[in-house]
Amino acid sequence: MSSSEPRTADRVARADRLAPVEVAEVLALARTAGDADGADPLDEHVLLRLRDPEAAAVHLVARATDNTLTGYAHVDTTDPANGIGVELVVHPAYRRRGTGRALARGVLVAASGPLRAWAHGDHPSAAALAVDLGFARARVLWQLRRPLTAALAEPALPEGVELRAFRPGEDDEAWLAVNNAAFAQHPEQGRWTLADLRVRLAEPWFDPAGFLLAVESATGRLLGFHWTKVHERPGSAPIGEVYVLGVDPGAHRGGLGRVLTAAGLAYLRDRRGLDRVMLYVDESNTPAVALYERLGFARWSAHVNYQLG
Missing domain, CATH: 3.40.630.30 (Gcn5-related N-acetyltransferase (GNAT))
Structure with a gap:
């Protein structure tokens, strides 16, 4: 999960499946964000599901007016009893323009039930967004x-x-x-x-x-x-x-x-x-x-x- 201050939010679209070219875009976005932040924004489980065309998930895709992919949220609804899994990433060059907040609000609309959202790297912006949206800090995973x-x-x-x-x-x-x-x-x-x-x-x-x-x-x-x-x-x-x-x-x-x-x-x-x-x-x-x-x-x-x- 990453955050941004509202300026001009990009448009967010919802999809139940991504085309191969869209998957490639998301993977490239994740690599760029990981290089900038020092922590990969999407975990292995999400990456495996992205590459599996049969995996059920809700995909929220944010794009700028020139169609550049600026953000992505993955909503895993396969185990709602234990919480709907959420991971979210915003391109480093397109932050502080409301994209993270727009994606997070899209998640709240797309999911019904308890939510579990990972913030990889424990960035202050992610913590701020989580507090604003009413999320509680529940678990910490250390990388040693x-x-x-x-x-x-x-x-x-x-x-x-x-x-x-x-x-x-x-x-x-x-x-x-x-x-x-x-x-x-x-x-x-x-x-x-x-x-x-x-x-x-x-x-x-x-x-x-x-x-x-x-x-x-x-x-x-x-x-x-x-x-x-x-x-x-x-x-x-x-x-x-x-x-x-x-x-x-x-x-x-x-x-x-x-x-x-x-x-x-x-x-x-x-x-x-x-x-x-x-x-x-x-x-x-x-x-x-x-x-x-x-x-x-x-x-x-x-x-x-x-x-x-």
Whole structure:
């Protein structure tokens, strides 16, 4: 979510589907805003839905009089019981002219039910707009980073546990069961389906060698995992990510989470040649924050979820 002071608002149109050329425009707008703000305005879930022509959503598109795309809002109505998801971005060159406010008002018209809006980067303008529209600050997601050039802990697996790479098509259902159990209380990660998993396995960035599974040596039972990701962007040095890290609730023994973290970091450094890594963690998840801080991570930025209704 980003904001602007009213001047001359651009025209806002609503659509249930975007043409491929419009999707390309939105993606280019998001990259431009991300480069200017230091935080990508649309999260992975929205980007995947944008590229899926069958994904149901409400799209609000703002254009200047010369038809230049100046802003975009994505309204995800697929799970209204848990809140309608909203993400909004305004082109940096077209801010402070009422575009953000016009898009936000369009969202209020398009959606009926509780709203959840992410402000990536926690910009003051987004906070001001949220307050003006009656949204309450409800959740904070931190991005933590650390250099991979600093010393890493050596992963020492508990007795009877071994690491191996994820096998697409064979491990899908077992992984999904452990993931959803490990994140049962998480508002997004704990509700993944096989379709959610498989669309990510088909992404260009997916590398099974960087999807590490901890399994019981005697039975092959999945105990935990560390799924890494590498972000590559033209003009920027690549950065690794602790994409998803989880341990089966019945396997919290021997510091398996810490070992899996260390193993993934070593993979990103030694196998992918990276010198920095990031991750996302809820501010309220104090045990995880403490673990990552002990492993050398420090706060980089914040992403705020605002709710209405």
